Amino acid sequence: MEELYYVETQYYTFAHPPNELILESGEKLGPITLAYETYGELDKNKSNAILILHALSGDAHVAGYHKGDRKPGWWDNMVGPGKAFDTNKYFVICSNVIGGCKGSTGPSSINPATGKPYGLDFPVITIKDMVNAQRYLIDYLGIEKLLCVAGGSMGGMQVLQWTVSYPERVRSAIPIATASRNKAMQIAFNEVGRQAIMSDPNWNRGDYYDKTPPNTGLAIARMVGHITYLSEESMEQKFGRRLRQKEKYGYDFSIDFEVESYLHYQGLSFTQRFDANSYLYITKAIDYFDLANGYGSLFEAFSNSTHIKFLVISFSSDWLYPPSQSKEIVRALEANGIDVTYREIESSYGHDAFLLEAEEQTRIISSFLKYVYEEIK
């Protein structure tokens, strides 16, 4: 039997003066703590470090087990000894984003100015702000150049932002199931989720940390999210019109169908592990994301990234961040003469495929990393 891989979350509080970050909005945030985990060993040239970025509801715990836990990290099928991100070869870092609720500074953290949780006094952050904060962590870890930055969904947005904000710190990049900008439909779904939270009377304008939190609104937001993470095909295969523990329709408004039960469960369990304000802040960061912002075009945004090797991955049934948006990225990279490999993986899992299609991703990613790593050895 394979030995369990144990890991602990670590915390880095910015030590550099002035111990704060000037955000894209112009606001200041500080002090800042980042939760992160590392796996494997940094080689003596510090050339084998891979930074993995997580999606909306993710955290620093990308793989392995926390002591006492029965479930491993969120991408354990991809990160570990002998896996796609092979921790026998590479030093893997995963950092929780600012704005989150998994150990990094976010709206549920204590505001040093008041001694109480920030709530809505927390400034609105962007993907660029998340990446700026991570850069200090990478400095702290003494890594001048990352072998690779990789991640799916919002993690992929951070990957792209890294290649544009800090091209000199990145050798290669793997944006997965993502986009260079959030489109109208993606904004629309996020806004419905935010409205559900902010309409919950328990939200109380974000001031609920000593009261009952807005779990009902957060659960509805998560239900909407979950629909967009699946594909029509996978929902049909998984649930179809199967009834939940009944032979016929209930003719009332309780749960009739398996798919309803699934959504209720996903919504409810999410409220046990996520903060509603963080949901607001992180979805807003996603909506604000437009890599071309401040440049004339996406093409120009990549103009200083020409030395970076890209592997862009999308999934055929992902309708939240469809292959067409990955192809937009690929076209802008190619127009810059950048070394880019594009793979659209056939999958019925929808957007969730980046978490589930381990076999095909492992084949593609491990060979890409080998190619990138051998070049510098």
Next chain:
Amino acid sequence: MEELYYVETQYYTFAHPPNELILESGEKLGPITLAYETYGELDKNKSNAILILHALSGDAHVAGYHKGDRKPGWWDNMVGPGKAFDTNKYFVICSNVIGGCKGSTGPSSINPATGKPYGLDFPVITIKDMVNAQRYLIDYLGIEKLLCVAGGSMGGMQVLQWTVSYPERVRSAIPIATASRNKAMQIAFNEVGRQAIMSDPNWNRGDYYDKTPPNTGLAIARMVGHITYLSEESMEQKFGRRLRQKEKYGYDFSIDFEVESYLHYQGLSFTQRFDANSYLYITKAIDYFDLANGYGSLFEAFSNSTHIKFLVISFSSDWLYPPSQSKEIVRALEANGIDVTYREIESSYGHDAFLLEAEEQTRIISSFLKYVYEEIK
């Protein structure tokens, strides 16, 4: 200038004993009133009657103007003199569904047992129940055989149910942008809407008719619905990432993007014209819809409909009721040797296309109706 076509809503209260309907659930409902409108003249053989069925939020006012109104009925581009459903040739009837809030008996109607609005005491109804009620209206109007039953979305479900429940009363049928059964993803979106309503404290278990209604929940339900009615392409064309009355991001949780403003407006205005309980009842009827229910298969459901001529219409970008579900209907009809024409109309409007693509639908539908009508003249 074209003369405005004025019309008035009429009401039919079942006169036949026992003045009630036994519903699919086994419950009884009565007395029942149906709101309906008619357009054009019934010919002396009573052979030119067309019944139009409406979608979730529709009503009997399919075309023309109510006195004083500035906007016409919901399908005015398709119904009227010289239009697809040509009221110079055909006698058009449109009936509001039971369970609704537009003049037909529904949860906001007075419960004769209590003298107060039904609220949740209103029994859960199905598409079949809606059609059973309409059949009494058609009896009352003295029409033995309808030249055609036609409608989009939930209206299309009623069309299909008519051809199965009362095949002897129907010569032809035009189900548009619809399905023979509601699939998991469609149920999922409806359930999110219902949860948003039922989570609104003002819902008060459906008892709010003398209080503030659950407008916040209903608005969120409508926002979710609206996303599913559009296509990604049409949202991108219509809104993209355009900001609402601002030059740059607001860095707060008020409206930033045009698409957010559109959804807020759609949600809010819906609360002015629709009852939250009706939204619960009608979406439940849609979720329960499975034409094959009680038959071995969809093929067998149509086994008594072999004399009916079908025109099935879908739209390329409709992802709520995609062309694949129309094709399922077509295959089941063809397997019965039924005369069926199928048209998939190229459109970027998504599910809303059935309300917007008047030109192409007019061409197809008017020629189909001509063919059906000439055969019996």
